[in-house]
Amino acid sequence: MSHQSSRKIVLFNKPFNTLCQFTGEAGDSTLADYIDIKGVYAAGRLDKDSEGLLVLTNDGKLQHRIAHPNFKQDKVYWVQVERIPDSAALAALEQGVELKDGMTRPAKVRLMDEPPVWDRHPPIRERKNIPTCWLELTLREGRNRQVRRMTAAVGHPTLRLIRYKIGQWSLGDLQPGDYSLV
Known part of the structure; x- marks a missing residue:
């Protein structure tokens, strides 16, 4: 062969x-x-x-x-967002968020410590008076700019987005x- x-x-x-x-x-x-x-x-x-x-x-x-998306491969993202999401924002992400193109599928989400990742060039624009935090978000669909639109819809704009895992x-x-x- x-x-x-x-x-x-x-x-x-x-x-x-x-x-x-x-x-x-x-x-x-x-x-x-x-x-x-x-x-x-x-x-x-x-x-x-x-x-x-x-x-x-x-x-x-x-x-x-x-x-x-029919094959439902888990995709895991590490997402740095503005401010610390409360339980209502996290619950909304988990249950599905209404976007212009319809409801997202349920997702898994958890607050996480800052992952041991490389520095980004250029760095994100941080505002001194606004805290940031990291989320681990697991999706089984992949719409255009979905993670960014989901976090913005619950009031926590994405500052940095790293896909960590796809399926295996x-x-x-x-x-x-x-x-x-x-």
Whole structure:
């Protein structure tokens, strides 16, 4: 069996301000700046201003299973938000939030200590008089900018968003811009 037909799965820690594609406009940071493996494509997306785990593969069926909400892959996000959410805000996130495109599915959410993550460049804009905190948010759907819209809907705008886990795969100790084959 040739190596051409073997399945490839790449775990990549997408840096802030990098597009989830291999091509872009002049000056854009893209996957091509970091990944030199041919024939793999992102299974799902992370916005340019989000960081963390991106799974790439050359297996179209796997790509669909990871990206499509029907397959209910848990996606775990570490979210730094403005202010400390109260129990009502946390309950709203867990039960589902009304967004312009309808109710979100129930999510798991918990307050967490600041995770041991890399510094972001540029750093988030913190306001001295507004505390921030970190949430671990687990979703089983992936609408456009969903985490940011959900936290804003309950009064806690997202300052920093890191996807830590998709299904069975997690960032582990991958640093921004690093990838590993699994």
